[in-house]
Amino acid sequence: MRRDPMPGAGSTTRDVQAAEVIVVDTYEDARHVLRHPSYVQILPTSGHGAEHTAALAHGSVLHLDGDDHFERRRLLSTLFRRDLLLAYEQQTLLPALARILGELVAGPGGAGGTKGDVVTVDLLTLCREVFVDLFSRLVGFEGLEDRAGRSAFLEDFAIYERGFRAKFVEDPEEAVAAALDARDRILGRHFVAAWERRARALEGAVPADAEGAALPKDLMTLLLQHREHYRRWGDDAQWREAMLFMVASIGSTSNAICHAVGDLLTWLAAGPERRANLADPGFLEAAFRDSVRLHQTNRLLRTAVAEDALPSGQHVPAGVVVAVDREAVNLDIEARSSRPEVRFAPDRSCPQGVRGQGLSFGEGPHTCIGRTMVLGEQVVRAGGSDGGELEGLAVTTLRYLFDAQVSLVPEDPPALVEGMARETWERFPVRLRPA
């Protein structure tokens, strides 16, 4: 660990206050900070770029701490119970993958193409289309069933996601303003009508649907059932929560899948015998964990509520900003793993107590609520399944892509978003041969 003048949150030097910041760069110290109740997230007024995302995330679960955060997580966790995760995966994700890869074979409008033909697609768009179905089910958005609806939605989604990552871009004010406009269009097209219909149903004025079935168990229903809770953060807090779910379930996951495909293709190129590993879901899971660790390089910021001593012995005075340097933590993990010499290694094993994915899904109260949805249950891959098959959307998606012989397009390499200090893909062209 070291102390230095703050060089910038998330690799940016904007909005940095001159206050001394303690930079944490070992896995044990970082885990301690993220897990310990004495550390809370910095406030938007603290600078460090946090004020930009506040316009889009204030009052969402991402920006809460303490009792408020716990209360919110307790509400939201009802959408992530195991039976629902299984349903999302088996009833939504798997059909979406089959349908969208099937549409690739059929070609535009269902014309042309036969099984086994090679098609060139943008993997980022393909993943987003797949995860739109999952997001719609989780949140309750409507009008995303047809290609035209999804296409318009994804256009505004990209604008919104850029604003949501405003602290990493060169024009944060413009990005946030554009995101707010995109949010209004998205909500107007896909949310408001369903919201109003459900609100009337909850009041008993109309049946939930034509068949009179119960309201679906999703975020929209939850928001309606807990309106008073959300109003504590303003009238728009419910929209901000829904949009947070959108960015997390569609944007973050699609970006991570592209990274994992890129890392795996590079790794596979070193020896054709390595392809045999692709049939093993446990291998794909380990590959995804190592990849997602590698590409989480921004800093996590916390404020020490009370003074503390870190495992390394460093004293942390109350009130200082503590920056968890994920890039340094990643290097620490690698150095102590079985494969210290390489940055990406799906066969890496880590010391006991060190997670292969590093800090990518968080630790402590802010552990990602969608963690199990993405990573699945390790017990399944250890052969101990009890009949439920929660594979996780990362492994499921990678399995489909490698079954379709995904490969890069040499003359059209993937490109990152320009002007963003975070590895976010702009496009990721690949070739597929859907079976």
Next chain:
Amino acid sequence: MEVRISEACAATGYCTRIAPEVFVLDEAAMRAVVRTNGLATPTASLREAVVEAEAVCPLGAIEVSTGHH
């Protein structure tokens, strides 16, 4: 009623808030641990709290078995 916490625990603190009679944060290890008092013959409310804690844990780190007599 048997309750175990696996190595997956990330010290979210949710279980210690929902069922403080059963779960406590070990600050040295920075993870939740189980108190055993009262688990042999849990009250209905305690049983309910433990089951909720199991469901809320985002790591799936809590394992509950009720056993049969």
